[in-house]
Amino acid sequence: MSRPPDNRSPDIPDAVAVPRKRWRMQLVWLVPIVAVLIGGWLAVKAVLDKGPTITISFATGEGLEAGKTKIKFKNVDIGTVTSVVLSPDHRSVIARAELAKDASRLLVSDTRFWVVRPRISGGTVSGIGTLLSGSFIGMDVGTAKTSRSDFVGLETPPVIATGVPGREFILKGDDMGSLDVGSPIFFRRLQVGQITSYALDGNGKGVTMHVFVNAPYDKYVKDDTRFWHASGIDVALDTNGVKVNTESLVAILIGGLAFQTPEENADKNEAAVGEEFSLFRTRDEAMKRHDRIVDKYVFDFTESVRGLSVGAPVDFRGIVVGEVAAIYTRFDPVTKQFSIPVEIRFYPERFTSRYKGGEKRGRIAADPHQLGDWLVARGLRGQLKTGNLLTGQLYVGIDFFPNAPKATIDWNANPPELPTVPGGLQSLQDSVSALIARLNKIPFEGIGNNAKQTLQDADALLKRLDSEVVPQARSTLAAAQAALNSANTALQPDSPLTQSTADTMRELARTAAAFRTLADYLERHPEALIRGKSEDKK
Known part of the structure; x- marks a missing residue:
């Protein structure tokens, strides 16, 4: 078979067909593949490193x-608010927030969150640094074992952080007084x-108040410890006079509580965590004896x-043996008279209290009715x-009045x-009233008329005396x-009577001498x- 004539130039070689490889990889795709692999690794790493x-x-x-407010634990950033x-x-x-991966074990059921901002509470100032840096969310880790992801934030920061050594107790009182969260608690004027x-x-x-006493002072809270209001200045006017009690300058300004254990019960067991105590108004009321x-x-x-x-x-x-519990009024329909019943609480143990070693013995007698009748019969x-x-305060005194x-x-x-x-x-008023009643029975008008007649008779008598008796008296x-005057003349030294008297006295003296010789x-x-007087012999 003859070939067609070739019209190309003899200098151009003939093209030879080469078979194409099906899975051949081009270098141009290497860069995107590497980028995809790096991106995928970063994505997986981001997912793996993402916190809760x-x-x-x-x-x-x-x-x-969102995007700015931080979440801090012990002043370390552990997350950010995202929305x-x-x-x-x-x-x-x-508020939705994303936390660091290592913060997941901090999220337990009793973990607490709150917004840190400038606050003044209970005499303490907190959050001042947020004036420059802005508010953030504070966190306090709980002690529970169960995890949690949704929380309710606190409106006020917790006063005591979790893990602080000490014990919490419960107080029951009538009112808060001037107390607030963060108000101090004192023991012997030391804030504890x-x-x-x-x-x-x-x-x-x-x-109901929850209080926290720091260690090591919590060991002084016993089973019989007494808590009372130590707020401000306590001024009392009672039968003992005027009393002014204060705890400290802080307590005067912002209020506070104080506690103490009676000396006779100081050796009792320490109070358990969460034990409940009564909150008294004053120290005197708190430390008063609690009789059984x-x-x-x-x-x-x-x-x-x-x-x-x-x-x-x-x-x-x-000796105080009781106290007034209530005061009432009573009307007796039979006698039509009002009276004031005063109810008292009487503590019989105070008649048998020990003055030396030993325990109390309870009542004086086994039969209080018989003893009461015996005491009343003897004038109690x-x-x-x-x-x-000064204050006009009264109290009830008990004593024996045998003539009652x-x-x-x-x-x-x-x-x-x-x-x-x-x-x-x-009694004095009754005596005065009785005296006045007796005086009212005296007929002062009749006595006055008689006295007037007597004065008239006396005046007539004086006139008669002046007219009849006075001249004769003169x-x-x-x-x-x-x-x-005659007697005075006769008694003169040179008077005849005086001379005769002197001669007579001389004769009486000679006669007395003769009798003395005889x-x-x-x-x-x-x-x-x-025989007669004998002759003297010569």
Whole structure:
């Protein structure tokens, strides 16, 4: 077969067909493939390194900003808020945040979150640094074992962080006073704790407070420890006078609590965590003896009880043996009279309290009814007394009045009624009233008329004396004066009567001398009475 003529130039070689390789890879695709592999590895690494996502519900979004607000634990950034939106019911704000991977073990059921912003509470100032850096979300890790991803943020920061050594206790009181979260707790004027939270009781009759006492001071909280309000300045006016008590300058300004254990119970066991205590208004009320045996009685007074208040002491010869529990009024339809029943709490143990070593012995007698009848029969009575003249406070005194009217106790009444006697002032008023009543019975008008008549008769008598008796009296006095003058003249030294009297006295002296001589002779010569005087022999 002849070949067609070749018109190409003899210098151009002939093309030779080469078979194409089906799976041959071009170098141009190497770069995209490497980029895809790197991107995939970065994506997987990002997923593997991504931390947990949580949601926190707050009452308000104040201080929260998506992409800027940080979450800090011990002042270290561990996450960022990614979004802030309203809740479906529009009652709260939900903040979504992404945390670091190593923070996942911190998210337990009792972990707490709160917004850190400048605050002044309980005398402490916190969050001042956020004025420059902006608000952030604080975090306190709990101790639970279960994990959690949705939380409810606190409106106020926790006062005590988790893990701080110490113990928490519960206080029950009538009101909060000037206390607040963060208010200090004092022990012997040293600050040892704080109030962590409070709430109104369900029945509305009191408040419940949670307090935290730091270690090592928590060991001084015993089973019989007493807590009381140490807020401000406590000024008391009672039967003991004026009292002013303060705890510290901090307590005066912001309030606080204090506690102490009575010396006789200082060796009791330490209180357990969460133990409940009563909160008293004052230290005196808190440290008052808590008696195991309490009897209730009533004193029925007919006089004014102004100045007597609930809590006033019941005193027996200077020893407080009870206190006033209530004061009422009573109207007796039979006698048509009003009276003031005063209910008291009586502590019989205080009559048997130890003054040396040993325990209390309870009641004085096994049968209190028999003992009460015996005491009342011997004059045991209640009486209102003035405890302080400055304040006018009264108290109930118990003592024996042997001359008091006879009385008995009705033990069927609840509570039994003890007899009374009028108070000292009332007794004085009764005596004055009785004296005035007696004076009113005296017929002063008749006495006045009689006195007037008597004065008239006396005046007539004086006039008669002046007209009749006085002239005669003058004559008598003149005669008496003359007699006195004569006697005076006769008694002059140079008068005849005086000279005669002197001569007579001289003669009497000579006669007495002669008799004395005769007596001496007869004593020497008694025979002369028979024989006569013998002649002298020459």
